[in-house]
Amino acid sequence: MLPDAPALVAEQGRAALLTPDGEFLWLSGAELLGRDETPPMLVHAPATARRLGLSSIPGAHDLLELFAFCRPAQPCAPTPRGLAMALGIEPPKDIEALAALLPELATAMLRELARRRAEPINRDAASLAARMAEAADWPWAASVLAALGQDDVSPATHGLKPWRRLVDWEDTAPPPPAASFGVEPREARQRLAEMLGEGAEQRPQQADYASAAAAAFAPREAPGAPRMVLAEAGTGTGKTLGYIAPASLWAERNGAPVWISTFTRNLQRQIDQELVRLYPDPDERRRKVAIRKGRENYLCLLNLEEAVGSAGLGGQTVPLALVARWVLATRDGDLMGGDFPGWLGELFGQQAVSSLADRRGECIHSACPHYKTCFVEHSIRRARGATIVIANHALVMVQAAFGGGENGRPLRLVFDEGHHLFDAADSAFSAALTGGETAELRRWLLGAEGGRSRARGLRRRLEDIMGGKPDIMTPLEAALQAARALPPGGWYARLGEAEGDNPAEGFLRTVRLQVLARTADADAGYASECDLHPVQPELPPAAELFERALARLEAPLKTLRDRLTAMLEDEGEELDAGARIRMEAACRSLERRALAPLAAWGAMLRRVQESTPEPGRRPDFVDWLTLERRDGRDIDAGMHRHYLDPTIPFATTVAAAAHGLLVTSATLRDEGGDSEDAEAAWRGAEARTGASHLPLPALRAAMASPFDYAASTRAFVVSDIRQGDVGQLAGAMRALFLASGGGALGLFTAIRRLRETHARIAPALEAAGIPLYAQHVDAMDNASLVDVFRAEEDACLLGTDAMRDGVDVPGRSLRLLVFDRVPWPRPTILHRERRTHLSEGRAKDYDDAIARHRLRQAFGRLIRRADDKGVFVILDPRTPTRLLAGLPAGVEVRRLPLVEVVRSVGEFLQRPAG
Known part of the structure; x- marks a missing residue:
């Protein structure tokens, strides 16, 4: 069933090629293009081409396309190792062995497709593959048809119209008003114990956290005065299950959903996975858990129909066919952060995917022929009857600003990643009078005006x-x-x-x-x-x-x-x-x-x-x-125009309308400033979360991390790097990444330095067998890059702010974190005004608090489990000692020359655990 194609795996500047005759060759990009043979079998053609210095690899047999066809709506890190892991095959570390593995991976997928050929999802698979071959000469078509046992099937468009096979949603009666019964701390502890099960690891901090969180679910006693809890839970406390315990009890007892809001899509997905503990049966979990995002995140079936109608026999047929396969398997139609393979946009161009969502407010609602099967409408109705709704800060705030939206105003809210509330409110309640915004309104009102x-x-x-x-x-x-x-x-x-x-x-x-x-x-x-x-x-x-x-x-x-x-x-x-x-x-x-x-x-x-x-x-x-x-x-x-203090509209519009709120994070307070006054740290947390603008004082709770940071981490400031010298910066990163054997995340405060550093260090790392990936360089979105980094234990990743927050990479895949310099806030007009008026006369402390929080957040990425080890390094000799006081208790920061830091990194990370 396999095409007679060589297998190719690339590293920086060269590739290992296994010919169909079994010969291994090392080739440059130019040598590869000069070969007169069937285009190669590979994983992620655009990323492979970039590593070889090519614009493209025409006609490549990309295994990711085959995976998307055979396993729609299933996760896969878009690399050879990631694909092997998704298929349950242990990937080798050697690049030649990886090349030899590619035909086996293709065989595994085709055999699985052959076994599942009678399943409903594959009813139109053969005619769809034939259509892909006819329209775009899809290289996997013959193999897929052979696996399905339908080599002579005629091309058809049925498979490109998945909306015909989707289930209609049905409306139900409006829900009755919610009751107002509270949740006692002991009840929250009991529900937590039930979710963890017998024999679970005892975490006293987690049970204490659940008890404290229960206070957010007490009955409200006056309008505009919600029960608010600020709960800081150190990494490893288990806060997700800790707040799910009282939240699920309250929802079941009172007949209304609890909305859990996050800042990042990654955490939405993690919370959904944690709810397996509460609802292990998939059907029950689908009834009781709903994920809500803005309308622009979901596939629009009308856009898909119009795209299919205009594709004809063009090159867009293949991506549209793979999207159509996904539509039949997806849980909720979420294109951004759900079960959609983000790398499809990288393979075929982001426009091929982004144009399928309603990003311009063109929805015609019940006038749409797909209204009864619409993914957005499905999600709205699931949220109405759900026990837990997992949303994001932006959606919660926008819906509150407009009276609650389609699902009304939630009575109980949990804001995870609560340290981002200030920034989320800043974005939600701001206004921009720009050419782009005003031209977009004209387009929304007048529609197409030519073209x-x-x-x-x-x-x-x-x-x-x-x-x-x-x-x-x-x-x-x-x-x-x-x-x-x-x-x-x-x-x-x-x-x-x-x-x-x-x-x-x-x-x-x-x-x-x-x-x-x-x-x-x-x-x-x-x-x-x-x-x-x-x-x-x-x-x-x-x-x-x-x-x-x-x-x-x-x-x-x-x-x-x-x-x-x-x-x-x-x-x-x-x-x-x-x-x-x-x-x-x-x-x-x-x-x-x-x-x-x-x-x-x-x-x-x-x-x-x-x-x-x-x-x-x-x-x-x-x-x-x-x-x-x-x-x-x-x-x-x-x-x-931005509010000077965006927590004011948050408090009056979102918080005051709720009956109870839990705001939680591992880093709510700024600990380690010049003042050691714990009360001042809490007041700062209240100011950043809007609690200070509410009539009732917030209940405060703090649970320390159970991790032994003194034993499991090391922290250094490199003392002999000249600032502004990209050569020295790149040399330091290269030496540190080699000393750790990979598993390193390099964080930059400027995209230019990131790109220059990547160009300088990639060849040496690749030569040492350490793959290097980079935001703003690789043909992958951030979610795909993190998936790759998590899947490939010895890979390294370069990124900016987006890689600092919300990245959960437990184990050895992240064992070294390196900052290029202190992450000071950008000196903008908005920051200047807030620094002047919100700092209580201590402008320097305002900047320090932001930088200290960023360092603390990044440090929290290193240790995600009790057996993790990690090293934290700042390549900025000017780093003030006062900024490092916010790192976890027990962490000693040492200032050493680069050569000593490199030696210490290697010794610590190579030392056996325990």
Whole structure:
């Protein structure tokens, strides 16, 4: 069944090739392309090509494509070793042995497909594979058809239309109001013990944590005064099961779900996996656990249908066919962080996947032919009847801001990764009046204006509702006419022009001129920003003109919303369910996509026209101007507004509406500052989580980590590296990574240094048998990179901030963590204002707290289990000692020359455990 193709595994600059005749060859990229033979069998063609310095490897037999066809919706790290592990085969460490293993991996997948050929998911598999061969000459088609025993099947499109085989959702009666029974600490402990089972490892801290968390589920005694618990749980405490215990009890007892909110997709997935302890039966877990994300995360079946219809016999047939296979196997249709293989976008281009989600608010709800099978609608209805809903901070905050969204306001909330609440609220409650945002609103209102686009526009989305009614048509037409004041296509190319009639473009041009005038690095080719006040003379008149234009747009949109709402009230009994749902959805969309931003933009433009504020006065908002540039070209400009303290809208909009909240993290408090006052550390945690803005004081709880950090870790500051010398930095990373034998994560504060370091150290590491992967270099998204790093025990990974938080890599796969320099906060205008007004007169301490927290978070990645060992290194001799005081108790940080640190790393990590 296998193609007569050589097997290829690449490292940096060269590849091991096993020919069908059994001959091993070492080839460069150029030598590989020069061979006249069947394209090779490999894993992840784009990543393989990059390692060989090639743009592509035409016609490659990529085993990941075969895996996606044979095992849809199943996880796999996209490397030869990761693929072997996914198939239950022990991968060899030797690269030649890996090349020899590739045909075995292909055989294993094809044999499994042959065994499962009669299963329902494979009903249309053969005709789909034939279609993939006809449309795009898919190299695995013949092997797949042979495995399915249907070599002579005719190509067909049935398999490209998986929506025909999906199950409809069904509505249920509205849930009754929740009861208000609390959870006693002893009951939380008992539920925890039941989940852990007999003979489980005793963790007193975990039981104490469950007891403390139970207080967040006590009955509320006054409106706007939720029961709030701040619980810091050191790594290894077992906080996930610790809060699931009282949360599940409360939900079962009171008939309403508890929402667990996280900051990262990784933690959403981990919590879902932990719930196997509570609901071991998969069917029960599917009924009682729902994962909720924003609509833009899910596959849109209408987008898939339109993509299939336009693919014809083109190259997009293969990725669409693999997506269609996934649709039949997926749990919930989540394209981002669910069971969708993120590397499919890397193989075929991210647009092939991202265009299948509704990222532009074009959903037509019940007017959609796939409404009854829609993944988003399924998830909304599962959440209504669930016991536990796993969401994310952004969704919880946005839904709260708009009255609760489709699932209403949750009564009980658990915010895991609670140290991110400040940043999540900062993002959720901010506003951006930029060319990109205003042009997107124009597109949402007017739809496609020439060119090839599927953008529908507001008229088409409402045409089934309007029915030609003048009271709807009149404000709609007025709004669409007023929308032409927003930037039309190609606006960014006109930013530098002197004149123009469009009021939005006129405002953006004056913003650009002020930024250029006020910033020292305005012609550096990158993003620049400047303060709003004092304003240039041309800016207020341009803002006034633009404000009037937005008001002319806002007024008819408000009228349209109000009249649709009135129709719902007056004609509700006469409307069928579909029409009513479309009207409700239209009203929500108008509010979220148009009226809310228009109100914020109007307030911002009025601020431009006001007098300059008194220097030093504490503002409610921070306003500033930006100019975005790429390769010396202007790509966007505009005005930004953030709350000075975003926990205020969080407290008033999200927290005050709930009956109880648990905010938890391993790093809630800033421990180790100049002040050793524990009360001050708690006050800081309350300020960062919004607790200080609520009427009832939060209950505080802290559980220390059970890990022996003094024995299991070492920490160093390298004392002899010259800052700014990338050569020395790269040399230090190379030496440390070699000393640890891999398993190292290098964290950078600048992408440029990351890329330069990667280019310098990759060949030496690869020569030593240590694969090196890097964010912003490899053709993989962050989730795939972490999966690879976790699966390949001796690999190394370079990354930035996104790799510091929420990465769970237990065991030897992460045994060394290296910072290139102290992760100070970026010196932006927003940070300056918060440093001035939120630091209580101690601006230096404000910066220190941020850097100390980042170091502490990163250190927490090293030790995830009791038997882990790890080394923490900072390659910055200027690291202040006060920043290191936040590391776990017992960790001694030593300042040593590089040669001694390298020797210590090797000795400690190679020493047998215990």
